[in-house]
Amino acid sequence: MTAPARSQVTGRALLLLFMVLTLVPFVTLFSTALQEPGTIPTGVSWPSDPHWGNFADAWRVAHLGPLITSSLLIVLGVVPVSLGLAALAGYGLATLRVPFGNAIFLLFVLGLTIPFESLITPLYYQMQQLGLLNSRWALILPLIAMYMPFGVFWMRAHFLAVPAELTEAATIDGASAWRAFLHIHLPLARPALSSLAILLFLWTWNQFVLAIVMVDDPLKRTMAGALGAFQGQYGTDIVLLSAGALLIMAPTVLVFVVFQRQFTQALLQGAVKG
Incomplete structure (x- = not known):
């Protein structure tokens, strides 16, 4: 051979x-x-x-019907805003001459090294001072902030891989930076944006710790937060917990299977290079 x-x-x-x-x-x-x-x-x-x-018992015990609605509301509040902010920041740091741009990007990179668990306590007291505890905003706002380091890193890497000649040609034609972003760079960034959207969706849908800490009302949490419904006074029903876990994982698996081609395309096009 x-x-x-x-x-x-x-x-x-x-x-x-x-x-x-x-x-x-x-x-x-x-x-x-x-x-x-x-x-x-x-x-x-x-x-x-x-x-x-x-599976029907797990759906009923964990109130998964209302939690699907709650999870969708949280996802719709987190993913579009995170994508928009990450795309704008990544484009600015990669293409525009931003004062102290390298230092700003370094701060985002440092944000990737902060353990998630170390942020729970300060976030709890901050949301308490803002009067947002036990509301979906106590999940949406922190998640947007926590996704920014990775989102900016991801999008900046993509925009750095775009040939500079495209930006120069747009400038010569009289296009402003904003117009070049909307009509040239943003359409080219669809694979990177779609793959980032998949990741943000998965992370948000499966958010468990933050949902348990910030929201007391079980029906305002994410679907992953419903896993606590199978914890009884004297133990945990392992069988129903397994059935509930499969029901909770089903949407994320379905999303990844449907959009796996876009995710792979983004990786092959250099969305994580730089």
């Missing part, structure tokens, strides 16, 4: 191994969700009498 053939076989074997390692937790979760409610399953085994009604 030639070296290229061995390399190809090795690559496919590694991909198959990673695929199996990725699917095993989902298979385990699915088999657990079909067990008899109230039991504590051990190992991975297909039940002789699958309890498909566990």
Whole structure:
């Protein structure tokens, strides 16, 4: 066997191994969700009498219907604003001569190194002073701010990869920086924006810790915050928890499957270079 053939076989074997390692937790979760409610399953085994009604029970116990609406409202409040601000800031730092632009970008990069958990306590007291606790704004505003470092880094890398000749040609034709952004750079940034939107959607939809801390009303949280509904006084119903976790993950998996081509296209076009 030639070296290229061995390399190809090795690559496919590694991909198959990673695929199996990725699917095993989902298979385990699915088999657990079909067990008899109230039991504590051990190992991975297909039940002789699958309890498909566990998914309906989990939907009812966790009030997932209202939580879908709440999650969509939070996503609609976070993702479009984050995309707009990240695109504007990334374009300014990559294309325009912004005073102290490198120092500003360095501050955004430093923001990527701050542990999320260390921000929970100061955010709680800040939202309390603003009178926003137990409202969706207590999730929307902090999430927009926390997504900015990565969003600006992502979009700046994309705009740096755009040939400078396009901007120069637009300037010669009399286009302002704002017009060049709207009519030239923004259309070219669709793959980067769509992939960033997918990431922001996934992070927002699956937000758990911030939803639990900032919002007391379970119906104003994200769907991931509904996992606490399966915690009883004397223990946790593992079966219903597994069924609820699968229901909560279903929209994110569906979004990634539908838009995976756009996400891959953004990576291949150099959206993370720079």
